[in-house]
Each structure stands twice: as C-alpha cells, then as structure tokens.
Amino acid sequence: MKRIVLLISLYGICSGAFAIDWQVNTSMFQYSMEVFATVEIDGVLLSDAKDQLGAFVGDECRGVVKATDNPITGDKTFFLMIYANTVMENIIFKAYDSEKDQIIDVINTIEFETNTSVGSISSPYVMSNTERANGLEFIEINTDENSVPGAAIGYFVHYVNGDPVETNVSIDKTYDYNVFTVSGDTLRAKTSWNFEEKNSYQIMVTSSAVSGTINKEFLIQVTDVNEPPTAIYLDGDSVDENVAVGTIVGNLTVSDEDINDEIAFTLSKENALFRIDENRIKTKANINYELTNNQLLTVVAEDKGGNAISKDFVIVINDINDVPSLIMLSADSIPAGLPEYMTVGYFKIEDEDEFDQPDLSLSSNEMFILNQNNHHLITAKSFDSSDVGTQNIHLIANDGRGGVLESDFQIDIIDKGYSYTEKNVNVMFTQTDVYTHIFDVGNDQVLVSIQNLDNYGHYCVSANSLIINYKIYSISGQLITSKDVNKMGFNLDISSFEMSSYIINIYTDKGGIAEKLSFTPKC
Ligand SMILES: [Ca+2]
Ligand SMILES: [Ca+2]
Ligand SMILES: [Ca+2]
Ligand SMILES: [Ca+2]
Numbered sequence: 001m002k003r004i005v006l007l008i009s010l011y012g013i014c015s016g017a018f019a020i021d022w023q024v025n026t027s028m029f030q031y032s033m034e035v036f037a038t039v040e041i042d043g044v045l046l047s048d049a050k051d052q053l054g055a056f057v058g059d060e061c062r063g064v065v066k067a068t069d070n071p072i073t074g075d076k077t078f079f080l081m082i083y084a085n086t087v088m089e090n091i092i093f094k095a096y097d098s099e100k101d102q103i104i105d106v107i108n109t110i111e112f113e114t115n116t117s118v119g120s121i122s123s124p125y126v127m128s129n130t131e132r133a134n135g136l137e138f139i140e141i142n143t144d145e146n147s148v149p150g151a152a153i154g155y156f157v158h159y160v161n162g163d164p165v166e167t168n169v170s171i172d173k174t175y176d177y178n179v180f181t182v183s184g185d186t187l188r189a190k191t192s193w194n195f196e197e198k199n200s201y202q203i204m205v206t207s208s209a210v211s212g213t214i215n216k217e218f219l220i221q222v223t224d225v226n227e228p229p230t231a232i233y234l235d236g237d238s239v240d241e242n243v244a245v246g247t248i249v250g251n252l253t254v255s256d257e258d259i260n261d262e263i264a265f266t267l268s269k270e271n272a273l274f275r276i277d278e279n280r281i282k283t284k285a286n287i288n289y290e291l292t293n294n295q296l297l298t299v300v301a302e303d304k305g306g307n308a309i310s311k312d313f314v315i316v317i318n319d320i321n322d323v324p325s326l327i328m329l330s331a332d333s334i335p336a337g338l339p340e341y342m343t344v345g346y347f348k349i350e351d352e353d354e355f356d357q358p359d360l361s362l363s364s365n366e367m368f369i370l371n372q373n374n375h376h377l378i379t380a381k382s383f384d385s386s387d388v389g390t391q392n393i394h395l396i397a398n399d400g401r402g403g404v405l406e407s408d409f410q411i412d413i414i415d416k417g418y419s420y421t422e423k424n425v426n427v428m429f430t431q432t433d434v435y436t437h438i439f440d441v442g443n444d445q446v447l448v449s450i451q452n453l454d455n456y457g458h459y460c461v462s463a464n465s466l467i468i469n470y471k472i473y474s475i476s477g478q479l480i481t482s483k484d485v486n487k488m489g490f491n492l493d494i495s496s497f498e499m500s501s502y503i504i505n506i507y508t509d510k511g512g513i514a515e516k517l518s519f520t521p522k523c
Contacts, residue, residue, distance in 0.1 A: 020052065020054075020096055020103065022052070022054040022064040022094075023061055023064070024061045024062055024063055024064060024083060026081075026083055028083075028085075029062075029083035030084075030085050031083065031084050031085065031086075031087070031114035031115070032081050032082065032083050032084075032115070033081075033082050033084075033113060033115060033117070033118070034079070034080065034081050034082070034117050034118070035055070035078070035079075035080045035082060035110065035117070035125060036077060036078075036079055036080075036117065036118070036119035036120055036121055036124045036125060037053065037077065037078045037118070037119055037124050037125045037126070038075050038076070038077055038078070038124045038125075038126055038127070039051070039053055039078065039127045039128070039129075040126060040127070040128040040129070041095065041097055041100075041104055041128075041129050042130065043128075045075060045076065046067055046095060046097060047067070047075070048067065048098045049066060049067055049068070049076070050066065050067075050098035051066065051067040051095065051096060051097060052064060052066050052067070052095065052096040052098075053067070053078040053080055053093060053094075053095050053096075053106075053127070054093065054094045054095075054096070055080060055082045055091050055092075055093055056091070056092050056093070057084070057089050057090070057091060057092070062082050062083050062084060062091060063080050063081050063082040063083060064080075065078050065079060065080045065081070066078075070121060070124065071121070072121050072219075072221055073121075073122065073124065073219075075124070077121070082110075082112065084112045084114070087113055087114055088111055088112060088113070089111070089112040090110075090111060090112075091109060091110045091111070092105075092106070092109050093105075093108060093109070093110075093127060094106060095127070095129070104129050105129060106127045106128065106129055107127075107128060107129060107131065108125075108127040108128065120140050121221075122140065122219070122220070122221035123139070123140045131161065131162035134161065134211075134214065135158075135159045135214070136157070136158050136159070136205070136207045136214040136216045137156065137157045137159070138154055138155075138156055138187070138218050139154050139155050139157060140153070140154040141153060141154045141155070143222055143223045144222075144223045144225050145193045145194055145195035145196075145222050145224060145225050146192055146193065146194070146225055147189040147191075147192055148189070149191055149192060150181075150188055150189070150190075152186050152187070152188055153180070153187045153189055153220065154186075154187050154220075155186045155187065156169045156185045156187070156205065156207055157185070158207045158214060160211045160212070165209045165210065165211060166209065166210070167184075167185055167208060167209040168184060168185070168207070168208050169182050169184070169187070169205050169206065169207045170182060170205065170206050170208070171204070171205055171206075172205065172206060172215075174204050175201070175202040175204060175217075176201035176202055176203060177203055177204075178190065179193070179201055180201070180203060180220075185207075187220075193222050194257075195222045195223070195224040195225065196224075196257045196258070196259065198222065199222045199224070200219055200220060200221045201219075201220045201222070202218070202219050202220075204216070204218075205218065224258070225305075226258055226261065226304060226305025226307060227256070227257050227258060227305075227307065228256075228305075228307030228308070228309060229254040229255060229256040229261075229263060229301050229303055229307065229308075229309050230254075230255045230256065230257075230309070231254060231309075231311075232252060232254050232301050232309065232310075233252070233253045233254070233255075234250045234251070234252055234281065234299070234313050235250050235251050235253070236248075236249055236250030236281075237249070237250055237315055237316060238316040238318055239283060239287060239315065239317060239318065240287075240318045240320050241287045241289035241290075241318065241319065241322075242286070242287065242288070242320055242322070243283060243287060244283075245283055245284060245285060245286065246282050246283060246284075247282060247283045248280050248281070248282055249274065249280075249281040249282065249283065250280070250281050251280055252265050252276070252279045252280065252281065252299060252301070253279070254303075254309075256303055258303065258305075261303045261304055261305070262304050263279070263301050263302065263303055264303075265278070265279055265299055265300070265301055266299075266302070267297055267298065267299060268299075268300050268310060269298070271284075271295060271297055272284075272285060273285050273287055273292075273295055274295060274297060274315060276299070281297070281299075281315070287317055288317075288352070289317050289319040290319075290322075290353070290354070292317065293316070293317050293319070294314050294315060294316050294317060295314070295315045295317070296312060296313075296314055296315075297312070297313050297314075297315060298310050298311070298312050298313075299311055299312075299313060319353070321353060321356070321399065321401040321402055321403050322351060322353050322356075322403060323351075323399070323403035323404065324349050324350065324351040324356075324358045324397040324398075324399055324403055324405040325350045325351065325352065326348075326349070326405075327348070327349050327360070327395050327397050327405060328347065328348045328349075328350075329345045329347055329377065329409050330346040330348070331344055331345030331346075332345070332409065332410065332411055332412060333412040333414050334379070334383065334411065334412075334413055334414070335413075335415075336383050336385050336387055336388050336413050336414065336415045340379050340380060340381050340382050341378055341379060341380075344368065344376075344377040344378065344379060344411065345376070345377050346375060346376055346377075347360055347375035347376070348375070349375065349397045349405075351397075351399050353399065353401075353403075356399040356401065357399075358397040358398055358399040358400070358403070359397070359398050359399075359400065360375050360395060360396070360397050361395070361396045361398070362377075362393060362394070362395055363393070363394035363395075363396070365380070365391075365393055365394075366380060366381070367379070367380055367381060367387075367391050367393075367411075368380050368391070368393060368411070377393070377411075383413055385415055387413045388413050388414065388415045389413055390410050390411070390412050390413070391410070391411045391413065392409070392410055392411075393408070393409050393410075393411060394406065394407075394408050395408075395409065
C-alpha cells in the first residue's frame with residue numbers, strides 16, 4: 001500500500017482537461033496513518049477509477065490516491081496513506097470528481113494519529129461535501145476470528161441532520177442474528193467465530209433514536225487470524241540400510257486450519273544421518289543397520305504466522321543383507337618340504353550381518369584343499385624343491401543370502417634349506433589319556449599339527465569345540481612350558497630350550513585323539 005501511494009505521488013496525477021498536481025514527498029515525513037474511505041459528492045458516491053482523494057494540512061499535500069475497487073463492499077474506495085511529522089495535526093480533504101472535472105472540498109476532517117486506521121476495507125469511513133443527512137453507520141472495533149463471546153465487535157452511529165445522536169439498536173430476527181447480541185449501540189459476538197467455517201455474517205438492525213427509526217442491513221466481515229498447526233504427520237518412518245545418500249524416507253504434512261498457510265519444517269537439532277529438505281525427510285549419509293537401527297528426530301513445523309509445534313518421530317533402519325566384505329589369510333608362504341595335510345594358514349571372513357557365517361570354497365586346485373568347517377588352507381600334497389615359486393588360489397565366500405565375495409591369494413613356496421621329518425605315533429587314547437612324546441632339542445623349531453580325522457582321515461579331533469593344550473616337561477619331569485593352542489596346529493619355538501630331551505604332552509578335553517608330531521630338524 002505504501003509503495004503504491006508513493007508511486008502515484010511521485011509521478012503526479014493528471015486527469016481529463018483539468019490537471020491536478022497533488023504530490024507528497026513521503027521521505028520528508030516520519031509518521032503515517034491510513035484511511036479507508038468512500039466519498040459522497042452531493043449524496044452520490046464517487047465511482048470512477050480516475051476520481052481522487054487528497055489529504056492536506058493547509059495547502060500542503062500529505063497524501064493522495066485514486067479510487068480503486070473494494071473487493072469486499074464492491075464500492076470504489078480510497079485507500080489513502082497520510083504523512084506527518086507531528087501528531088494531532090488537523091487533516092483536511094479534497095476530492096477530484098473526474099466526471100465533473102472539479103476539485104471539491106470535503107467537510108470531514110481527521111486529527112492525525114500515527115499508525116492508526118480510520119475506516120476499514122469492510123466498513124469504509126464515509127466522507128462527504130455536505131453535512132450528512134440521516135443515516136446509520138457501523139464502526140468496527142475488532143472482528144478477528146476466535147472472538148471471545150461477549151466481546152465488542154463494533155458500534156453503530158445514528159446521524160440526524162449530520163449529527164450523531166443517542167440510540168438503541170436491536171437486531172432483527174433474520175439472517176445471522178443468532179451470533180450477535182447488542183446493547184445500546186454496541187454490537188457483541190455471541191459465539192466464538194471461525195473464519196475458516198464462515199467468513200462473514202449478515203444482520204438487519206433497527207436503530208431507534210428520539211428523532212426516528214432507521215432499518216439497515218450490514219455485512220460483518222470476519223478477520224482471519226493465523227492459527228498454529230495442530231499436528232504433524234510423516235507418511236514413512238523406516239528406511240533400508242545402504243541406500244543412496246538423499247533417499248526420501250517420508251513426506252511431512254500438518255493439520256493447520258488456515259487455508260493456504262505455508263509450513264516450514266526443521267529438525268530441532270541436527271542429525272548425522274537424516275535431514276529435512278522442504279517437506280521431506282531424506283538420508284544425508286550412509287545408513288548402516290549394524291551401527292544403529294533407529295534414530296529419534298524432533299520435527300518442528302512453523303507456519304507463516306510464526307506459530308510452531310514439534311513432534312518426535314523414530315526412524316527405523318531396516319537390516320539388509322551385506323555382501324561379505326573381506327577374506328583374510330593368516331599366512332601367505334610355506335616352506336618347501338612341508339608334508340601333505342599340513343595347515344598353511346587360517347581364513348577369516350568379514351560379513352557385517354550379525355548372524356551370517358559365510359561358506360568358503362576354493363576353486364579347484366591340486367596343491368591345496370580347504371577345511372570347510374574351520375576355513376583352513378591345507379596342503380594337498382607334499383611340497384619339495386620343485387614346487388618353489390608362487391601358487392595362485394581363488395576363494396569364494398557366500399553368505400547363503402545372495403552375498404558373494406571372491407578373492408585371489410598368492411602362496412609363496414619358499415626353499416628354506418631344510419625339510420620336515422614326520423614322526424608318526426598313532427596312539428589312540430581316551431578322554432583321560434595323554435599323548436607323550438619325547439624329542440631332542442637338536443632342533444630349533446617344532447611344528448605340532450593336530451588335524452581333524454573327520455575331514456582328512458589322518459587325525460582325529462572329535463568335535464569342533466575341542467580344546468587342546470600342551471605341556472612340555474624335561475626328561476626329569478620338570479614342567480618347562482604350557483599353553484592352550486588351536487586344535488589345528490601350532491608352531492613351538494624351542495630355540496631358547498637347553499640342549500636336552502623333553503617330553504611333550506598333548507591334552508584334549510574330548511578324548512579320542514591320535515596324534516602325529518612333526519618337527520623340523522636343525523639344518
Ligand atoms: Ca485462521
Ligand atoms: Ca496457521
Ligand atoms: Ca546388514
Ligand atoms: Ca551378509
């Protein structure tokens with residue numbers, strides 16, 4: 001409104017043969033007020049878009065505007081801004097009647113009061129060039145929705161020969177009479193109005209003054225108030241792990257009575273995995289079920305009126321099968337001279353899924369075989385110096401749920417200049433039995449290997465959970481060292497042992513073991 005007025009005033013106004021140069025330099029003034037007015041000239045409303053209304057202090061123009069259509073009353077109305085540097089100045093008005101091509105003095109005057117309004121869109125202030133005759137006007141006080149029952153909406157002014165007189169107003173029992181009460185000249189709300197249900201009320205009133213009675217219809221416009229949203233909804237609250245960053249989790253909506261209100265959604269505090277993009281919750285990082293399976297988000301919804309509410313949502317992260325991520329081999333070389341069915345190393349497979357234990361398979365290979373249960377790489381033959389070099393093996397890990405990882409490994413067969421000697425003992429013994437082997441410490445390293453008879457026929461360990469330990473005694477019976485070991489084999493470094501003979505006892509907790517002891521003679 002200010003801008004429109006400013007443009008009109010800066011560009012001046014010309015109309016018909018009669019040129020008027022009412023202008024106001026708004027930048028010169030500190031204060032403003034607004035007037036919503038219609039103008040009657042000799043009892044007839046000005047109704048041409050070229051008609052104008054100017055505000056003046058003496059001869060100085062303080063505001064000027066052309067008539068425009070009033071969307072509510074349908075009458076041509078002047079939406080006039082008036083400017084001043086002091087309050088309580090007496091503002092006078094002049095109208096330009098384009099049909100008559102005349103400037104006409106208006107008799108109404110207004111005392112300037114900053115930031116106030118005289119008249120309203122729904123109930124414009126009536127200006128005239130003559131003393132107003134008899135009539136009834138409604139002056140609005142507050143027509144906001146959500147009215148408090150009993151609150152004053154406005155009051156009626158009954159004019160006789162242009163002067164307001166004391167009156168009593170009653171509401172005729174027609175139209176929307178039942179939402180109002182009236183006392184004296186004051187109109188009050190009887191109920192709490194809701195703009196979104198009904199935005200105007202029509203009444204017929206009778207004003208009884210000493211000098212006579214006036215019947216008149218009025219349309220009371222309800223003023224919309226921006227009300228807070230009442231609920232926040234999310235149409236999707238779960239997302240699969242591993243989805244692309246930016247995946248939409250769900251759409252946010254609200255309940256808000258106000259038609260065409262605009263809602264801004266935000267998170268009350270930043271989240272590492274999710275963000276809001278307009279009205280959507282999206283992922284903003286890689287989502288991993290195994291790290292976190294839900295996130296609490298507090299969503300804030302704020303409308304154009306600055307009314308905000310918030311609601312907590314738990315976003316559930318769904319578990320998806322992860323492909324095995326890694327196959328590792330504990331050793332990548334063996335000495336030439338290693339006999340068949342010896343352990344080369346152990347495979348370890350990583351699969352994020354808590355209960356996945358992927359199967360491992362080895363592509364056909366004459367050099368090595370796989371102990372499937374325990375993921376051990378086993379020699380399938382005796383290696384000698386002709387095997388020195390590098391062997392490639394290809395492993396496939398399959399989690400049985402569609403996750404497959406393939407990896408290649410190289411095994412170096414190295415000539416260390418010595419060979420293994422096997423000592424077959426072939427002792428069968430029961431749970432309480434121990435196997436005792438005496439060996440000379442003419443050797444600096446002993447490889448003890450105990451393997452599973454079920455898989456390979458050479459050795460017997462009756463269950464996968466078998467626990468084995470060894471104890472080494474001197475020939476005189478003194479305990480030298482003791483250790484729990486992996487049942488599939490272990491290296492025993494005896495380089496620090498004194499030159500002597502020792503007894504090695506290998507114990508199991510299950511019994512049924514036959515062992516074979518191999519060790520490397522010193523070269
Ligand atoms: Ca509203
Ligand atoms: Ca709202
Ligand atoms: Ca998973
Ligand atoms: Ca998996």
